[in-house]
Amino acid sequence: MKTIETKIENGDCLNILKKYPDNFFNLIVTSPPYADSRSKTYGGIKPNEYVEWFLPRSEELLRVLRSDGTFVLNIKEKAVNGERHTYVLELILALRKQGWLWTEEFVWHKKNCFPGKWPNRFRDAWERCLQFNKSNKFNMYQEEVMVPMGDWAKNRLKKLSNTDLNRDESKVNSGFGKNVSNWVGRDMAYPTNVLHFATECYNKNHSAVFPKALPEWFIKLFTKKHDWVLDPFAGSGTTADVSQGLNRNSVGIDILPEYCQLAQKRIAHYQYRLFEDEAQYESNNTEADSGICRREYT
Amino acid sequence: MKTIETKIENGDCLNILKKYPDNFFNLIVTSPPYADSRSKTYGGIKPNEYVEWFLPRSEELLRVLRSDGTFVLNIKEKAVNGERHTYVLELILALRKQGWLWTEEFVWHKKNCFPGKWPNRFRDAWERCLQFNKSNKFNMYQEEVMVPMGDWAKNRLKKLSNTDLNRDESKVNSGFGKNVSNWVGRDMAYPTNVLHFATECYNKNHSAVFPKALPEWFIKLFTKKHDWVLDPFAGSGTTADVSQGLNRNSVGIDILPEYCQLAQKRIAHYQYRLFEDEAQYESNNTEADSGICRREYT
């Protein structure tokens, strides 16, 4: 029986990370503050200053990441003066100069993107999930994110409506039945580099970052149990929460005390639920208060 | 009834375009030869030389495009030595320096992408469709590409609740949902910047996989009938073919004579079919104008 640690630390990751040794984390997955958004609540970095702001922090990330580990960066540039800003492109180029390998770019398709209408632009329904590595020998557990084909097909068929049929030209033309026959006999399929997740929109009083499904997918793909996961811009602690649920150790850092408190509460809540479920749980409030949360694993 | 012109020209677009006047085309949509791929069949440009090769040609494109026109570039970087190459990012930055505005990046999600398995990479299921403009006052006919609303709308609009009327401002006080009655009776919605098209894989002898649905969508969105469409890397002539079918004038340029012959044949065939089925063709067109769906949701 091993213990899972879940730490929430308050401060700028640039400073906090100094405490951590080289080559420690197996995965860094984060959604940093986007340029020029939430300027009131999150210290708003200007698009033109974004790369300059980011690089010292990514330098620390490069140090604490293991050589077989992975860094996943969820980000999307906004429209400025009718154009997409280029700071994300410049960031990718700068990170490569810093020593990172730009291994892959996943697309997160936001199925329920924000509504709106403009004369010269459609709604933005996707974000980048940039994968960086220190070496091209990195750990990847592809089987852990395989899609069960049978269930998927069952669900898909059940939910199939006439609107779906109208929208799906290829199904109409090529015959849906023919495709179904392809699925028979195959249980699991590997995914692609396009991820389809909806943003979470339940009642929340803080600005949501990414949906749990997003870090969950990358944690499964790039780590195994008892590995260490870092989120240097933790926000309300989604990554730490998910890591705990998947039996991964994790560290979440955020500069705002309010967010750290929220994250702490999420983790504590989880601990409490566990406590109820399992009688032999040994309570350790001292550590929980100091930002460490232990979870049993059998 | 006016005449639609469809020209196929053999040669390097860098030279051919010199014949064309400034501010002539309403839309340029193309899928240029990707760097380092198809090197045997298409004169393979090396990734490191790609920007340098592209810029003189895009200079001509900038000249022949009208100031209210749009340039759509379908492209995707390949993995080189385990990394995504950066030439597309560099190209975007270079095009901006050349005077283009980088207005938007659409994602083309390839639903039936090429099968395969690698130890450190999933299948690549998306490509970029980069939108560039000469000014932020460009023509966009959004109604032409509207899609049916989801099933949710049917139930949602049956009864207007009071919460719809006073949606409280959670983060950004945007006064949302003030007039839900606007939705009643609507059955079409505007699309997003994520496009779901299947690749056409029936013609194995052409190396370019450019499904008709892709240029079709952009032609409908950015041009009206009798406008001029250019594809400077026409390949087998998909853009010209589709333009003709949508009653747009077009010019397709390709450096390979074989491709030009293929394209020529496609157009002739189509013309013949047009002549035969004129009545039916007109009616189809009316339907298309009223919003037949070419887009899929997952």
Next chain:
DNA sequence: AGCTCTTATGAATCATTGA
């Protein structure tokens, strides 16, 4: 368990107005 119906809200963007 399942299913239907209700309801809140999400890293949005542009045009206009005001300082």
Next chain:
DNA sequence: GTCAATGATTCATAAGAGC
């Protein structure tokens, strides 16, 4: 003239309640 705040526009999802 540049920058900042405000108003207007809008779609799809999942939690939760009810049956």
